[in-house]
Amino acid sequence: MSIFIIKAKKIITVSKKGTIDHGAMVVQNGKIINISTWEKINQKYHQVQVIDCGENIICPSLVDCHTHLLEFAPPSQFPITKETHLLAGKAVLLDALYSGITALGEQVCGNPICDLRVPDLKQAVQDVPMDISFAADCLSIGFQRIIHFSAVTGSTPIPRENLVNKEIIEALATENEYAGENIFITATPANFQKSEVPNAGKLIYSKQELTTIVSIFHDYGKQIGAHAAGEQGIQMALESGFDVLHHAQGITDSQIEKAARQNTKVVVTPLGGPYLESNSLEEILKLVNAHLTVSISTDAFLPPYEKKAVALSNDRKTLMGPEALMAIANPYMKGMLANGYDENEALALITRNPAKVLGKEKHFGSLEAGKDANFLVAEGIPGIDIINPSKIKAVYFRGEKVVSRL
Numbered sequence: 001m002s003i004f005i006i007k008a009k010k011i012i013t014v015s016k017k018g019t020i021d022h023g024a025m026v027v028q029n030g031k032i033i034n035i036s037t038w039e040k041i042n043q044k045y046h047q048v049q050v051i052d053c054g055e056n057i058i059c060p061s062l063v064d065c066h067t068h069l070l071e072f073a074p075p076s077q078f079p080i081t082k083e084t085h086l087l088a089g090k091a092v093l094l095d096a097l098y099s100g101i102t103a104l105g106e107q108v109c110g111n112p113i114c115d116l117r118v119p120d121l122k123q124a125v126q127d128v129p130m131d132i133s134f135a136a137d138c139l140s141i142g143f144q145r146i147i148h149f150s151a152v153t154g155s156t157p158i159p160r161e162n163l164v165n166k167e168i169i170e171a172l173a174t175e176n177e178y179a180g181e182n183i184f185i186t187a188t189p190a191n192f193q194k195s196e197v198p199n200a201g202k203l204i205y206s207k208q209e210l211t212t213i214v215s216i217f218h219d220y221g222k223q224i225g226a227h228a229a230g231e232q233g234i235q236m237a238l239e240s241g242f243d244v245l246h247h248a249q250g251i252t253d254s255q256i257e258k259a260a261r262q263n264t265k266v267v268v269t270p271l272g273g274p275y276l277e278s279n280s281l282e283e284i285l286k287l288v289n290a291h292l293t294v295s296i297s298t299d300a301f302l303p304p305y306e307k308k309a310v311a312l313s314n315d316r317k318t319l320m321g322p323e324a325l326m327a328i329a330n331p332y333m334k335g336m337l338a339n340g341y342d343e344n345e346a347l348a349l350i351t352r353n354p355a356k357v358l359g360k361e362k363h364f365g366s367l368e369a370g371k372d373a374n375f376l377v378a379e380g381i382p383g384i385d386i387i388n389p390s391k392i393k394a395v396y397f398r399g400e401k402v403v404s405r406l
């Protein structure tokens with residue numbers, strides 16, 4: 001039975017307890033069993049090893065609930081083959097871990113390079129010290145001739161009518177673990193130049209089709225999310241009953257109200273598609289003010305279908321990987337502080353809220369007794385005081401130290 005106490009100048013719990021000055025946390029067998037002030041913990045526990053983090057802070061480790069790290073990142077980052085694809089995928093996961101991320105929401109869209117399905121990927125990452133939830137998606141890319149893939153049909157493009165094929169939708173629902181961007185309501189530009197993807201933003205589905213797809217997922221007891229941007233696409237997503245909107249650039253005030261009434265969650269991706277403006281701070285504040293569950297995610301990386309796209313994603317490597325999560329969240333988190341929210345509420349954008357999107361908020365995303373001991377020791381609050389992963393001194397996953405810069 002392993003047990004230890006870890007203390008620091010400040011613990012940001014992202015729970016009802018808020019920030020605890022001179023806080024301490026008791027970790028036993030990978031779980032938090034007590035969290036309070038050092039004074040109280042010190043009175044109660046004796047002869048337990050104490051790790052003193054001094055002037056550093058402790059907070060929940062980060063959650064990136066919309067990524068493409070295992071399918072599309074490897075060939076855009078490394079000169080690999082089919083044989084080394086998953087090894088490269090793991091290298092990218094390690095990068096995410098270095099950046100303080102211990103939970104991911106991975107999209108599986110159907111990979112034009114190799115036939116990897118959700119069960120293969122799950123198997124491949126079993127030994128990685130992270131919580132990875134997979135979304136089984138259909139992908140539509142807005143080339144002159146729009147092409148479609150799905151997580152259950154592998155590397156071969158599929159005709160549009162297969163996107164609404166009942167058996168395919170049922171297979172997606174079966175493999176789906178959380179509400180990722182399961183359905184691309186509008187075609188994506190991916191990371192292509194605007195001239196290459198003239199049909200980006202084009203509606204792919206009718207409302208009737210979307211309603212049917214949503215009800216199939218719900219019949220399977222699964223939540224479903226949509227890639228939705230622009231007023232029309234967002235309206236269709238809201239009216240068809242999707243549980244999570246990914247991107248949501250251009251969401252209107254009345255749509256924010258509707259989303260709040262329906263309890264629709266929103267995942268904002270500031271790196272997003274290149275042809276749409278990132279969500280403004282004003283938009284995010286409206287979502288937060290309306291009590292929506294808002295998450296910020298990297299959407300890293302996007303598919304390299306041809307040389308130009310590969311070059312583009314390489315050029316932008318430092319911007320587009322999971323290491324950018326704190327940096328892209330920074331203006332929004334600072335904006336929340338400037339508008340009267342506290343550090344716990346701001347940090348929720350990259351911890352507790354994305355854990356909710358993954359359906360794992362009972363396990364991680366905040367520091368409370370009973371939850372997994374997934375946390376960071378850092379020189380400051382991620383996304384507020386620090387944006388560089390080198391300022392993260394240690395990362396713990398289920399009570400084990402998995403990254404150490406101390």
Ligand SMILES: [Zn+2]
Pocket residue numbers: 066067068107181299
């Ligand atoms: Zn995406």
